[in-house]
Amino acid sequence: MEELSASWNEIDNKEEVFEEIMITYGQELLHLVFSYVRNQAIAEELTQDIFIKVYYSLNKYKGKSSLRTWLWRIAINRCKDYLKSWYAKNVVKVDDEFLFGIDRNENVEEEILQKEEEQLLIQAVMNLPIVYREIIFLFYFEELSINEISSILKINENTIKTRLRRAKHLLKKIGDEEKWKNI
Incomplete structure (x- = not known):
């Protein structure tokens, strides 16, 4: 292709x-x-x-x-x-x-707890300002490198790294420190 x-x-x-x-x-x-x-x-x-x-x-x-x-x-x-x-x-x-991504047929307690944590994370990401949300999405969900993100967004790599750090900091402030510390 x-x-x-x-x-x-x-x-x-x-x-x-x-x-x-x-x-x-x-x-x-x-x-x-x-x-x-x-x-x-x-x-x-x-x-x-x-x-x-x-x-x-x-x-x-x-x-x-x-x-x-x-x-x-x-x-x-x-x-x-x-x-x-x-x-x-x-x-x-x-x-x-x-x-x-609500799935109404889930009955297993562990899976429900996992989904709740995922929902909280998704909600927290979706509530970030767009400049941070797009960086988090491209880096973590699309698994693009800093260089690829820089090319796509036409922003220099240092700005990408700064926004990524700030986004992670905002997510940590939003949620419980233990829940989000592995981000």
Whole structure:
């Protein structure tokens, strides 16, 4: 797939290649978008919009960065545009069931306690300001390196490290010191 830098216009099976991109990156992209908008329906809609934009922009992909980094940059820009919109500021509510991944059929006490801790952590992360939330999401959930995050967000590595430290500090303040100290 990284061979897309050749030329999108020369590829005969564009639909197959694009479908492979959607299959490979779709779920990760949806999680990234959700980390910004905090609403399942909006995240799904924006992810579709992002893939449409990607499809029409693939001929502009030069291969200077990885395809994943290029996709994440498009997605983050689209999410930030959405968050600035009137609709996002005045209409949207958070869908708690998607946010916390509630599974109503869990009966085992240990699993329930684990889910509660995960929910607290997710809630704490989702309540962070966006500049910290995006760093935590990309670093811990997407497991990107500081260098990759710097490339995606177009922020220098020292700023990324500082924001990561501050985000962890804020999470520790929010929760019980023992619960979050392993972050």
